[in-house]
Amino acid sequence: MAGRRGRYYPAITPQTLLRAYSIGLFPMAESAEDPEIFWVEPEMRGILPLDGFHVSRSLAKAIRRQPFDIRFDTAFEQVIALCAEPAEDRPSTWINDTIRKLYSDLHRMGHAHSVEAWEGDQLVGGLYGVSLGAAFFGESMFSRRTNASKICLVHLVERLKAKGFILLDAQFTTEHLKTFGAIDIPKDDYLRLLRTAVDLPHKEF
Numbered sequence: 001m002a003g004r005r006g007r008y009y010p011a012i013t014p015q016t017l018l019r020a021y022s023i024g025l026f027p028m029a030e031s032a033e034d035p036e037i038f039w040v041e042p043e044m045r046g047i048l049p050l051d052g053f054h055v056s057r058s059l060a061k062a063i064r065r066q067p068f069d070i071r072f073d074t075a076f077e078q079v080i081a082l083c084a085e086p087a088e089d090r091p092s093t094w095i096n097d098t099i100r101k102l103y104s105d106l107h108r109m110g111h112a113h114s115v116e117a118w119e120g121d122q123l124v125g126g127l128y129g130v131s132l133g134a135a136f137f138g139e140s141m142f143s144r145r146t147n148a149s150k151i152c153l154v155h156l157v158e159r160l161k162a163k164g165f166i167l168l169d170a171q172f173t174t175e176h177l178k179t180f181g182a183i184d185i186p187k188d189d190y191l192r193l194l195r196t197a198v199d200l201p202h203k204e205f
Helices: 014-022 057-064 076-084 097-108 148-163 187-198
Strands: 003-008 026-028 037-042 044-047 069-072 112-119 122-132 135-143 167-171 183-186
Touching: 014 026, 014 097, 014 122, 014 187, 026 097, 037 044, 044 187, 057 148, 069 148, 076 097, 076 112, 076 122, 076 135, 097 112, 097 122, 112 148, 122 148, 135 148, 135 187, 148 167, 167 187, 183 187
Parallel strands: 135 167
Antiparallel strands: 003 037, 026 037, 044 167, 044 183, 069 112, 112 122, 122 135
């Protein structure tokens, strides 16, 4: 996790968090059990270029089958709670109670959003993130069914394009995100993109 990081203590507010995003910082915790958080500012930033987003043939075929009911912002707190749960491929997470409360506050303010995959009345996949200006900052995702989080990501990108967003921040690239076209860019390049995006009028999600 290359980049500057420093601890921050209880005075953080949702407004502080939005300010941090606007200058290229985001919070994490050492573990779900650790009540403290720290700021992260990577030297190389992962983004998903909206005009270069790629969907594989197999995923496109799965989407056409419409295996899930995709909803937006109907179960934000449930999504973040499930993102915080350990999974087979992720034995621990960085989402602690402090982060859950802050992002729930941001959601009530209209600055944090969820994309959800439902199977009947069961939430089986989803993701959440923060919107500011014309930027969306992806935070975490979970999947309890094959392709559930991937399909949510595709719907997120479609929605961001339709609403006029210009930046989708992925924080760090992974092999999984690279299959969608995620790239790493230097911090200075990212900050230029960020300033352009957050200076625009706030986009409705």
